[in-house]
Amino acid sequence: MTRTDRALSWAYLLASFLTLHCAVVSARHGAPWYTAGLTAATLLLIGATVREHQAADERRATVVKTERAARLRALDEQRAIRRTADTLGHSCCERWWTSCGTQHASTCNSQRRTV
Numbered sequence: 001m002t003r004t005d006r007a008l009s010w011a012y013l014l015a016s017f018l019t020l021h022c023a024v025v026s027a028r029h030g031a032p033w034y035t036a037g038l039t040a041a042t043l044l045l046i047g048a049t050v051r052e053h054q055a056a057d058e059r060r061a062t063v064v065k066t067e068r069a070a071r072l073r074a075l076d077e078q079r080a081i082r083r084t085a086d087t088l089g090h091s092c093c094e095r096w097w098t099s100c101g102t103q104h105a106s107t108c109n110s111q112r113r114t115v
């Protein structure tokens with residue numbers, strides 16, 4: 001939860017206490033419509049506070065998922081680089097490279113070793 005989210009959450013909570021107080025005062029002075037309206041406003045502000053916390057939780061979960069996906073992607077890239085380096089390390093001649101590893105040049109040392 002960011003600083004702004006926290007400040008907004010506290011503002012909603014304070015506003016809900018204020019509207020609740022106004023609803024109570026309205027009820028004591030015999031104004032049922034104001035009491036109902038202010039009670040509804042209080043409930044809406046409490047709902048806004050709860051939603052603010054839920055949104056912060058969802059943002060936090062999204063950040064965690066994104067970081068995990070980035071770490072996995074980095075691992076995959078490292079594996080691909082390692083595989084490529086291994087392949088390049090085992091390449092012996094240009095003929096082997098251009099024939100996708102099926103043939104060797106006549107001067108290739110690997111061909112002499114395997115044959």
Ligand SMILES: [Zn+2]
Binds near residue numbers: 108
């Ligand atoms: Zn070769």
